[in-house]
Amino acid sequence: MLANLRKNLFSPVLFLGWILFIICYLFSKQPNYLILLTFAQLVLVPAMVKIVVSFNKKGHVIMSVMMIAVTLLHWLADSELAIYLAIVYVLYTAFIALQGVTRFLHRGFVNIAEIAIDIGLIYILIGGLWFFAYIAEIDTGFSPLITWLTAIHFHYSACLLAISIGLFGRIHKSKGYNIVVFILLTGPLLVALGIAFSTIIEIVSVMLYIVAIYWLFKLALKISLPKRQCILLQVSYGALCFTIVWSLLYAFGNFSGIIIVSIPDMLTFHGLVNCFLFGLIGVIAWGLEVPISTHQSYTFPVSRIRGKLHTTGDAHAGLVDALQDFVDTSHLPTVIPHFYEHTNCYQLIASVQWRAWFKPLALIYQGISRWMQQLNLPLTSKQVEMNGVIVKVDERQDGRQAPRAWIRTIDEQTTFVAIYSQHTTAQTTFMNIALPLPFSTMIGILYVYEKDGDLHITSSDGGDAGIYLAMKHYVFRLPLNEHFTITAKNETTLSAVHTMRIFGLPFLRIDYQIERK
Incomplete structure (x- = not known):
């Protein structure tokens, strides 16, 4: 000593x-x-x-x-x-x-x-x-x-x-x-x-x-x-x-x-x-004796795309090639894997609900989100149709495996631009989703699991899971968490609930009704 x-x-x-x-x-x-x-x-x-x-x-x-x-x-x-x-x-x-x-x-x-x-x-x-x-x-x-x-x-x-x-x-x-x-x-x-x-x-x-x-x-x-x-x-x-x-x-x-x-x-x-x-x-x-830090550096792949997305223009069928890569689908209704593998075949109706305490911040943020054409959600909770298209992204530009962008719009205003990919760490395959922002990219590393016939996708299940911001060579975790619960209503209809928290406090919920076209 x-x-x-x-x-x-x-x-x-x-x-x-x-x-x-x-x-x-x-x-x-x-x-x-x-x-x-x-x-x-x-x-x-x-x-x-x-x-x-x-x-x-x-x-x-x-x-x-x-x-x-x-x-x-x-x-x-x-x-x-x-x-x-x-x-x-x-x-x-x-x-x-x-x-x-x-x-x-x-x-x-x-x-x-x-x-x-x-x-x-x-x-x-x-x-x-x-x-x-x-x-x-x-x-x-x-x-x-x-x-x-x-x-x-x-x-x-x-x-x-x-x-x-x-x-x-x-x-x-x-x-x-x-x-x-x-x-x-x-x-x-x-x-x-x-x-x-x-x-x-x-x-x-x-x-x-x-x-x-x-x-x-x-x-x-x-x-x-x-x-x-x-x-x-x-x-x-x-x-x-x-x-x-x-x-x-x-x-x-x-x-x-x-x-x-x-x-x-x-x-x-x-x-x-x-x-x-x-x-x-x-x-x-x-x-x-100086204690050693228990923090491990992030090693998962990060999209290199910053700012405006340039796509190839070629259509892609779904958000993932096979949901089986992430979770055992044998206990899931067939409509859930079909939605993720053939997303373009489905229509989304969304209802956005901001928590009352967060609404003033959401109002201020809306002007920025409209300019960015990213995370551009309405303040009203009424149901709106959310149109979407999935297109391929150049793998050399993005740097991750088989990236594809899901571009969603409401009333011809771009709401989300999310580039989907995947990676595997310690035999667990995560969804690796990038949302390009000015000079940076928000990264959602999501863990997928099945429970009682529903599909759950979460950023708070340990391992790589989390929401991060990538800026230059920095990658740091944000105090955000999100959770999706996808439930089959029948052979052609799904419902999904997307909740988000900041510092553990709920601030956003989006309810989706998803129907096969």
Whole structure:
């Protein structure tokens, strides 16, 4: 484990951070409390970021320049150069945030532990902007000290804690963990809003934060890690259990007017404990052994088509060549495989039903969808005829196996352009559907199964299944899910229900009546 510690936390750039911090601590002309933020800027954040992000030579140069700029500010804070040195720090935090965005674009809304790390990397930019506001003496509506406290808040409570709980999530999975992560990731913003606008919001957010912190500590007591690392991690999270109580007492004082804990008290106890017991001990704990990410890169084929679709013009019979490729059709009424294999032989009547809470967004989106001629659904729920034609797509242009486009229209307005293909992963064949968008493509990887004589097609059944967005070389999962249920009414008639959810909330349902022409 000590070898891991040397590998993860001993490098020339991190050594430079320690040297510069010691210089600031011994010789700085700035108020003593500023050293708490400097320690995060020069030591803790660079070390934690290095644990989760691999930097090349360029990244190390950027980090070294930042460290020099932060150090110089201890002597040049009152000079004309101060604002330029602060800009250097903002650019560095933007560079770190970009790493978080890039990580997210390679994965998307999946794997909450990795999302926590992404958000932690992005939060540092907010801390950088507040630090710039403090150095540049920008009127934020708060005193300079509160502006500085907000900056340190986003370095410790946002960046460092988010990355730490993300690493924790690589080795622990539970519903309780998911709730804890949600509270702790939204907490820094809620606390900041409370400080800015409402002491009630501040108290409520701190109380939720307390519940989440103590819950996290309870989870840490049960985690299976090497003993030394386990103890350090428990000390780190245990320190938060102590300091968060001081935050609650401070917030209550702001609300009631009865000062129990003052800002100097917060700096002395809350600040120092977070700095060393939470921050430093936490970094050392993860440096002893970095958990490996459980996320697997996407390997399924993705359509290369972006923007407007160019078809061959040659007609194709159905959405699939053989439904048997996806599911055992022996328990399905024959009309269901016939529809998928001879789709052009059928007429569709559709009724689109938007959930009430989503209708304002659907109204705004409709102007965009009409321009794109894609996902262009009516706002009314009355039944409308949906005409369709299936045409071949050049396989060399698309890049997938035997692509064919199902182009559907309502009143001569293009509603959907969906390019159907398929792929097989681990002996499971998925529908691989691409919907071309400007500069991108939405990808639906759908799992097919039979239940009680009905055909089900879903994006939420594990494996490759999901809805993704492909942009350039990025493929990331969207917080969307869809489910189709296809039922045979008789030998020539089907009904289908298509439901969609966003972040688990239902927002769209389309009912289809499908009849053979």
